[in-house]
Amino acid sequence: MDKKQIANMLEEMAFLLEFHGENVFKIRAFQNAARALGNASEPLEVLLEEPGRLEQIKGIGKSIAANIREYATTGRCNELEELRKKAPKDFENLIRVPGLGPKRLRVLVDELGIQTLEQLERACRTGEVTKLPGFGEKTVEKLLAGIAQVRSFSGQWLFPQGWEMAIKIVEDLKSLRSVKRIEIAGSLRRRKEVVRDIDILVATTDPEPIAARFVANVLVQSVVAQGDTKISVVLTNGMQADLRMVKPDAFPFALQYFTGSKEHNTHLRARAKKLGYRLNEYGLFPEDEKESARAEGLASVREEEDIYRALGLQYVPPELREDLGEIEAAQKGELPTLVSKEDYRGILHCHTNWSDGADTIEEMARQARRLWNAEYIAICDHSQSASYARGLDPERLRKQLQTIASMNKLSTDIVVLGGTECDILPDGSLDFPGEVLDQLDFVVVSIHSHFNMSKEQMTQRICRALEHPCADVLGHVSGRLLLMREPYALDLDKVLDAAARCRTIIEINGDPYRLDLDWRFCRAAKERGILFAVNPDAHSVGGLRNIEFGMNVARKGWLTRSDVVNCLSRNDLLTLIRENRNFRRRLAGRGTYSIS
């Protein structure tokens, strides 16, 4: 049980309370508590251990704390169970339909007896729904699209959800003596942002105790299939996990094979065939078995690297194995040296308790130094229009800058940069006047409202914002929330062209729900000469972990150290920002933009 699960439970209670017509402020209390818990920096165990520690969190009182304790210790919550009893059967899926809130769901349940997604879909198609007051043609259209979306997202998990589970299983198996080697394979190893299952590969000559330990894991809910070399289970969170056991000799081949992608492997096997080999999960075999010289060469395969070498290729890091040109590049020796954690020097784009973050500037800075050995951290709280996030007006921003300045005088450990995540307003202007932005070290501009503009309007809006001299970085470009919300309509090519023209840095937002810019578009941006900022968008010290997820995207996007501005020293970064601003001022001087 972790904080996220408990926060989800509280959110569900809020929704159910609203569904049952409870007091709006009680509902809000549960929503606030969910957010407060999610933002709390201490791990759940600490919060539960000390008596009264939970209640110290602002937004969590006696009653909700009791609910949390009950749920965390027993996995159930009486009050929640009571609320669920009176809710439709397929409640969990129904509430995920965009555009369907508690009030409309109430009407659908009362008037049509809707209990499941299927019943809702049928009622939409037969026209029953349009007869209800408040429901029209458009609503039904939206509901049908929403149902399709819920279905397409089910059975998929965000990278960290899969990774956490996989790590726990690996840790559990690692201690067994019969486990010679163990690796997470599949899409997790390729660091895909969304995964469907977990693949774990073990090298062993003694599979039985490993199999027994695997199926006995507390995370395993049921066993789907169990053979000598492969076991499939469903985990408590509904995710499928496959364990494969191979002989130690076959391990590198199996690891390569089960890492995929399928497309990469198909391409690789074709190459092997051309060279007179047959490649599969058990080995690389000469087509002509009698060719002893070749066979001897293969005896030296101990690692995946050796397989690629045997095929005349550079080693292809798992992140690149999507058959998007990596095999051709590896053949020419032109694979990039991917950016790595060790290259990372400074953190840009973090929130604090000045806006919607949970922790103080000091705490964020301290942890940035401790966890990432960062030389600098840019605090970028929300701007004034973001009222839902307690955005700062110019006066509070001025005070925050003063606070930062006095902090920097005291500490030489890490330098805190003053910044903002400034809203891009509907007309493409920025949420602070130019003279305010000018005083900041670092400005991220992002869209947080008015998502439903036409593709042309949205493209124009962003392109205009990029021309502002102080628009250093474009934040979460597409606005998508993985498995939750589609990106807004946007002509990405035009936006990238504008970013290249204006020397705007593009953010790779490391929030696991965003991972935006998508790695699939990184190369197109890089080819235009665009630089990237890999940012955590952390709303608490725990959120600093997002850097890791952002780096996964950068690596999947073929980026090197020189593509990522976080790898610059503080001086070089600030010089770059200054030069880019001057460049845009000269553009503005030519009449394309005037500072408002």
Add this chain to the structure above:
DNA sequence: GCCGTTTTCGGCCCGACTGTTTTCAGTCG
């Protein structure tokens, strides 16, 4: 249900959009 306090009740963020209305409710961020 939570918070704060001139401390045990009164207030709790709010604007925009959408689709449905004929002045507004529901949803979202």
